[in-house]
Amino acid sequence: MRSxxxxxxxxxxxxxGGVDDLAVASPESQQAGVESLCSRPGVEEAYVLSxxxxxxxxxxxxxxxxxxxxxxRFFAAVDEDALIVSDHDESLQHLxxxxxxxxxxxxxEDQIIGQVRDAYEDARTADGIGEMLEAAVTKAxxxxxxxxTETAINEGVVSLGSAATRKARxxxxxxxxxxxxxxxxxxxxxxxxxxxxxxxxxLLIANRTAENADHLAAExxxxxxxxxxxxxxxxxxxxxxxxxxxxxxxxGSTDPVLDAHHFERxxxxxxxxxxxxxxxxxxxxxxxxxxxxxxEHVTVYDLDDLETITEETRAQRADAAREVEAMIDYEYAxxxxxxxxxxxxxxxAAMYESAERLKxxxxxTAFSRLESAxxxxxxxxxxxxxxxxxxxxxxxxxAPPTKSxxxxxxxxxWSTINTALQLFDPELDEEDASMRVQDEESRRxxxxxxxxxxxx
Numbered sequence: 001m002r003s004x005x006x007x008x009x010x011x012x013x014x015x016x017g018g019v020d021d022l023a024v025a026s027p028e029s030q031q032a033g034v035e036s037l038c039s040r041p042g043v044e045e046a047y048v049l050s051x052x053x054x055x056x057x058x059x060x061x062x063x064x065x066x067x068x069x070x071x072x073r074f075f076a077a078v079d080e081d082a083l084i085v086s087d088h089d090e091s092l093q094h095l096x097x098x099x100x101x102x103x104x105x106x107x108x109e110d111q112i113i114g115q116v117r118d119a120y121e122d123a124r125t126a127d128g129i130g131e132m133l134e135a136a137v138t139k140a141x142x143x144x145x146x147x148x149t150e151t152a153i154n155e156g157v158v159s160l161g162s163a164a165t166r167k168a169r170x171x172x173x174x175x176x177x178x179x180x181x182x183x184x185x186x187x188x189x190x191x192x193x194x195x196x197x198x199x200x201x202x203l204l205i206a207n208r209t210a211e212n213a214d215h216l217a218a219e220x221x222x223x224x225x226x227x228x229x230x231x232x233x234x235x236x237x238x239x240x241x242x243x244x245x246x247x248x249x250x251x252g253s254t255d256p257v258l259d260a261h262h263f264e265r266x267x268x269x270x271x272x273x274x275x276x277x278x279x280x281x282x283x284x285x286x287x288x289x290x291x292x293x294x295x296e297h298v299t300v301y302d303l304d305d306l307e308t309i310t311e312e313t314r315a316q317r318a319d320a321a322r323e324v325e326a327m328i329d330y331e332y333a334x335x336x337x338x339x340x341x342x343x344x345x346x347x348x349a350a351m352y353e354s355a356e357r358l359k360x361x362x363x364x365t366a367f368s369r370l371e372s373a374x375x376x377x378x379x380x381x382x383x384x385x386x387x388x389x390x391x392x393x394x395x396x397x398x399a400p401p402t403k404s405x406x407x408x409x410x411x412x413x414w415s416t417i418n419t420a421l422q423l424f425d426p427e428l429d430e431e432d433a434s435m436r437v438q439d440e441e442s443r444r445x446x447x448x449x450x451x452x453x454x455x456x
Contacts, residue, residue, distance in 0.1 A: 005044055007132060008067030009091030010075055010083060011056040014105055014186050017082030019212050025055040025078045026215070030119050033057060034128035037074055042066035046128040047137060049098070049119040051112070052189045052219045053105055056098070058091060060132045092136055092335060096328045099144035101153055105186055106162065107317050108153030108324075111193060111223065113144040131342065139335045146327060153320040156313025161190025161248075163306040164280035165198050168246045171278045171299050175199040180244035182237070182257060184212040187250035187282050192216060195246065196224040203229040204240055208251075238262060247279045249287035259289035263298050280306070344409035348402050355394045363390055 012025040027033030033048035037059055045060035057074055061067035068085055075083050086094060094103070099116045101108040120137045123129050129137070148154050168174065179200040181192045184207035196203055203220060207213035213231030221229040232240060234257070241247060241262040251257055263277060279300045281288040286302065293300035363386065371377055378386075408416040 005060045005062055005132060006064055006067060006088040007058055007060055007091050007136060008064055008071060008085070008087065009056065009058045009094060010068075010071035010085045011054060011094075012075065012078055012082050013056075013084070013103070014053040016084050017079065019185055020209075021078055021082040022053070022055060023212060023215055025075060025082075026050050027055070030122040031126045033074070034123045034126035037070060038126065038128050040070035040073065043070050045130040045133045046126075047119065047123045047133050048128075049116060051115050052193070052216060053186070054098070054103075056095075058095065058133065058136070060130065064088070093328070093332055095136060095140045096143045096332055096335075099140035100147040100324050100328060101144070102321060102324060102328075105190055106159040107321055108147070108155075109159075110148065110154050111197075113141065113148065115223070116141055116144065132339070135335060135338055135342075139331060139338075143328060143331045146331075147324045150327070151320040151323045152316055153324050155320075156316050159190045159194070160282050160303070160306055160310070161187055161192075161250075162194040163309040164191050164248045164282060164301070165194040166309060167280055167301050167306060168248075168278040169198065171276055172245045174246065176201045177245040178202040178204070178243055179246040179248070180204045180206065180240060181248050181250070182206045182234070182287065183250040183252075183283075184209075184216045184231075185250060185252065188248070189216055191248040191250060191280075191282065192220050192229075193223070195248070196220050196227045196229070200227060200246070203227050204244065205229065205231045206234050206237055206240070207231070208234045245275070245277060247277065248282060249279070250282040251287050253283065253287060254285060256289045257283075257287050258292065260292045260295055263292060263295055282306075340409040344406050347405050351398060351401065351405075352394075355398060359390050359394055363387060 012021050014022075017025070027036070027048060027050060030048045030050050033050065034046045037043055037046035037048070037057060040059075042061050043059045043066070044062075047058045049056045057071055059067045059070050061070065064087060071085060072083075097103050099113055101110075101112055104112050116137070120129070120141070123133070123137075165174070174195065175198075177200045179192075179195045179202070181188050181195070181203070184205055188205070188207070192203060192205060203217070205213040205217045205220075207216075210231060210233045213233070215231070217229040217231040221227060237258065241258065247258070249258060258279070263279075275297065277298045279288055279292060279298060281300060281302045284303060288300055288302075290300070292298055366386070367378055367383065405416070
């Protein structure tokens, strides 16, 4: 497979679209998404990354138009305002940023690097990874690892979702607990993921649109094997709130969705008052009626209580993000150089392969004609001398174009590179090649007859 294609990417993310857009964009599985893209005309490689906050697809195609057409069909059901399509350079840079955590809702979060790795394995299983995406995705994983080991990008707490988990831990033990998240939007997703990482045993996701709750629950259950996650409709809150140790609310409702009576109606074993409950209200306006805090066994935190937790680490990660930006610039330049060398080496290899094939044919033709004319066989030593001369001629003749091709790659002169690929095609059709040899032999025979006629 040639490495002279381009990488084209398209994505729907938490920044470009809403929960519904992400749900529509999500493929049945990452592997199925890759298989679908690879079935498109002209697509040589494919990679799909699908998480709670993003659905991204990358393809390698002969040119930009072919890649864009395949991706637009892949995201055909998505509102065009939510879809971002990027060219070769932007796609590669974006992939590095994603793996480093710079494109995450929580800058520097660790979850994404594992998701990038999983998507890579899924794409390999679907035969979607070739030379170009192998280099791109493994480079992205390398950048993500460097960012987390060489900078402070993943230290501290900067999201309200993770701050809610930290605050809840002050009151109840989260390991083995039951948690309820009300709202499956961006903040609810962050809170759910943070609680799953904290070791809760059961995680309930309640949302007005039940399909979105189910989607988020399935995503969290997939990413955290030890969590029993389940989506429930908002109408079921009264039946589950009492048995939750931790409740985090993050809806867009203009009125409270929870009040004191949700926590007064008994728990799983004789009433909610038998144990402490923590409620973290991330809604603005409030999702929880302030009167709930009057219940003896319930502690309610709101946005003001969480803000102080995040201030310090926001600044810390901002400094680290600038370090990661510089790291990405450096690693992206290395990736580009890697592609350039690969393309130049491919053309050079094609050129030498074509020259070697022609050399062998011409030598056999010359040996055959000479031996026929002299009625004698060449010795091995004589053959070796002639063959060495031919090798030397090929090496001397190809040395200048080899140098020029390396310089063309270094200067992004892809017109010269692609022209050379066409001139020195290593997959030259054998029948066409035979016809050319026969034409050349016929030309030589005609020349010989002409010489003999002139001598007479």
